[in-house]
Amino acid sequence: xxxxxxxxxxxxxxxxxxxWALRPMTMTWSDGGAYALLGPSGCGKTTLLNIISGLIAPSxxxxxxxxxxxxxxxxxxxxxxxxxxFPVVYDTMTVFDNLAFPLRNRGWSGARLRQRVEEVAxxxxxxxxxxxxxxxxxxxxxxxxxLGRGLVRPDVAAVLFDEPLTVIxxxxxxLLRRKLKQIHQQLKLSLxxxxxxxxxxxxxxxxxxxxxxxxxxxxxxxxxxxxxxxxRFVGHFIGSPGMNFLxxxxxxxxxxxxxxxxxxxxxxxxxxxxxxxxxVRPEYLELAPTPGANCVPVRVAAIQDQGxxxxxxxxxxxxxxxxxxxxxxAAPTPGSAFARLPPARCALYADERRVA
Amino acid sequence: MSSAKPVNQRAWWFVLPVLISVAFSALVPxxxxxxxxxQDILGPDQAVxxxxxxxxxxxxxxxxxxxxxxxxxxxxxxxxxxxxxxxALALTIPARGWRASLVLVLLAMPLLIPWNVVGTIWQIFARxxxxxxxYVLTRLGVDxxxxxxxxDAWVTVLVMDVWHWTPLVALLSYAALRAIPEPFYQAARIDxxxxxxxxxxxxxxxxxxxxxxxxxxxxxxSFMIYTEPFVLTGGGPGTATTFLSQYLTQKAVxxxxxxxxxxxxxxxxxxxxLLCFVLYNFMxxxx
Numbered sequence: 001x002x003x004x005x006x007x008x009x010x011x012x013x014x015x016x017x018x019x020w021a022l023r024p025m026t027m028t029w030s031d032g033g034a035y036a037l038l039g040p041s042g043c044g045k046t047t048l049l050n051i052i053s054g055l056i057a058p059s060x061x062x063x064x065x066x067x068x069x070x071x072x073x074x075x076x077x078x079x080x081x082x083x084x085x086f087p088v089v090y091d092t093m094t095v096f097d098n099l100a101f102p103l104r105n106r107g108w109s110g111a112r113l114r115q116r117v118e119e120v121a122x123x124x125x126x127x128x129x130x131x132x133x134x135x136x137x138x139x140x141x142x143x144x145x146x147l148g149r150g151l152v153r154p155d156v157a158a159v160l161f162d163e164p165l166t167v168i169x170x171x172x173x174x175l176l177r178r179k180l181k182q183i184h185q186q187l188k189l190s191l192x193x194x195x196x197x198x199x200x201x202x203x204x205x206x207x208x209x210x211x212x213x214x215x216x217x218x219x220x221x222x223x224x225x226x227x228x229x230x231x232r233f234v235g236h237f238i239g240s241p242g243m244n245f246l247x248x249x250x251x252x253x254x255x256x257x258x259x260x261x262x263x264x265x266x267x268x269x270x271x272x273x274x275x276x277x278x279x280v281r282p283e284y285l286e287l288a289p290t291p292g293a294n295c296v297p298v299r300v301a302a303i304q305d306q307g308x309x310x311x312x313x314x315x316x317x318x319x320x321x322x323x324x325x326x327x328x329x330a331a332p333t334p335g336s337a338f339a340r341l342p343p344a345r346c347a348l349y350a351d352e353r354r355v356a
Numbered sequence: 357m358s359s360a361k362p363v364n365q366r367a368w369w370f371v372l373p374v375l376i377s378v379a380f381s382a383l384v385p386x387x388x389x390x391x392x393x394x395q396d397i398l399g400p401d402q403a404v405x406x407x408x409x410x411x412x413x414x415x416x417x418x419x420x421x422x423x424x425x426x427x428x429x430x431x432x433x434x435x436x437x438x439x440x441x442x443x444a445l446a447l448t449i450p451a452r453g454w455r456a457s458l459v460l461v462l463l464a465m466p467l468l469i470p471w472n473v474v475g476t477i478w479q480i481f482a483r484x485x486x487x488x489x490x491y492v493l494t495r496l497g498v499d500x501x502x503x504x505x506x507x508d509a510w511v512t513v514l515v516m517d518v519w520h521w522t523p524l525v526a527l528l529s530y531a532a533l534r535a536i537p538e539p540f541y542q543a544a545r546i547d548x549x550x551x552x553x554x555x556x557x558x559x560x561x562x563x564x565x566x567x568x569x570x571x572x573x574x575x576x577x578s579f580m581i582y583t584e585p586f587v588l589t590g591g592g593p594g595t596a597t598t599f600l601s602q603y604l605t606q607k608a609v610x611x612x613x614x615x616x617x618x619x620x621x622x623x624x625x626x627x628x629x630l631l632c633f634v635l636y637n638f639m640x641x642x643x
Binding site for chain 2: 074
């Protein structure tokens with residue numbers, strides 16, 4: 001277990017020298033933390049993970065574990081456990097031999113080896129499967145073996161997951177996810193979990209790191225990402241549907257939509273010349289039949305009853321927004337209405353970033 | 357199945373073309389051979405049923421024993437050389453880029469040459485007076501002459517076959533190697549596996565299916581080798597390079613002993629079938 005520091009780490013792949021796969025960034029992953037790396041495909045999550053495990057040597061910057069520089073060390077010297085998207089097991093070996101493999105490569109043998117493998121098998125609930133051929137197991141068990149091969153090393157620094165649940169049957173996903181979380185709590189391991197599934201990230205991690213186009217756009221608790229997205233991308237990516245961004249103007253020291261003054265939680269004035277919008281979650285939009293404070297005129301364009309919620313599509317000037325309302329007896333009707341933006345729940349965004 | 361599906365028996369008509377072509381290409385010739393093998397054919401209209409007589413004669417024939425022995429040693433040597441060599445070649449071919457393409461093209465060239473041309477190339481290549489190989493060996497003081505020394509002829513045929521067919525094994529193995537996903541190698545690096553362990557526990561198991569095919573192809577092909585030794589040495593000197601198919605040709609075409617030749621064809625066929633069956637099941641079961 002270790003604290004992982006990345007200082008000015010960036011990477012460009014050979015053959016694409018002008019494009020950063022991972023823009024230079026500095027970041028500290030605390031010892032024993034559970035982090036999720038969340039972002040769309042190709043945003044640099046896996047590159048970041050492989051730099052930490054040593055599979056990729058970064059084009060620049062320094063990686064250190066507990067202050068010890070490991071940038072030049074090979075993966076096996078870093079004591080990292082990494083679980084890949086597709087289960088990697090050694091087909092011809094038994095489960096026992098699979099788990100024992102990293103230890104045997106370090107010269108372990110005899111009772112010490114057996115004891116350690118059985119300990120790890122107990123943690124992963126693989127004890128009865130130890131004598132079986134690894135290839136005969138199901139995908140979720142194979143993923144446990146992949147994880148186990150990382151955990152058997154007693155000095156493992158961190159466990160890295162690269163979308164480990166992609167090929168797991170849906171009904172086993174949550175079981176395996178719970179198991180991972182349980183192992184994290186039991187062993188107090190530092191844990192990095194790459195995913196593009198926000199539910200997975202939000203339920204799994206204490207801290208979610210949202211990435212977009214080779215860049216970390218926000219690090220925060222699941223709650224912070226939902227309530228105060230620092231970047232429009234985070235607002236879009238987290239939540240279902242994502243945050244609404246309504247184009248607005250800046251007149252006389254206040255944001256206005258279609259001439260209506262709208263109070264937001266942003267206290268500072270936005271930089272001049274920036275493209276402005278107001279971000280508000282569909283969950284927080286309220287519909288009112290009459291105008292009031294912070295209410296903008298809208299047109300109710302479509303209504304979808306989704307059981308507990310009603311999704312309402314609103315036209316606000318030239319842009320549109322979703323409102324996610326609790327289904328009540330007083331259902332909204334198509335036509336003109338007013339949408340109230342609760343001042344504490346909405347914020348001003350200049351270009352892509354939230355205004356403090 | 358619990359729910360009865362309507363069965364359309366007319367679908368069998370679709371199988372008919374295959375059945376007809378198989379009948380004419382395989383079954384009818386095979387039955388003709390069976391027919392020949394139990395008769396003594398004296399003339400176009402004269403044939404006597406002789407039962408198992410030809411089989412008994414054939415199986416006691418010392419020439420056949422000699423040819424069979426040479427054949428088994430040859431095939432074993434071919435497999436023992438070509439498979440490991442092919443795998444080793446495949447492991448050294450670059451994974452991508454123009455070098456990979458270049459190597460693949462060069463490697464595939466022997467496969468594009470007709471059998472008899474391969475024999476002719478080596479016949480000239482290995483000649484002591486004008487052939488590059490034979491001339492160099494002779495000048496180096498090696499007493500090499502494939503048309504006189506049985507051992508030289510045998511080794512020349514073997515080396516020729518290795519030159520001709522190792523690329524096939526290499527290309528097949530290369531394809532299998534390229535199909536191994538990158539995370540297997542990454543996981544092995546994290547596990548601290550040695551190069552040998554990567555080969556033994558990742559590459560070899562993943563190549564198994566392809567190697568089974570390569571092994572079967574080379575087994576069958578080398579067991580039926582005819583053209584190359586025929587062109588190179590004509591089966592000589594003496595009987596040094598007379599393999600089973602040459603022996604068969606001598607019987608059937610040379611001496612026109614259709615009965616014994618037919619009986620032997622069937623025995624030959626059964627030997628190959630048996631070997632393939634055993635090998636296939638061995639490769640399949642040990643997975």
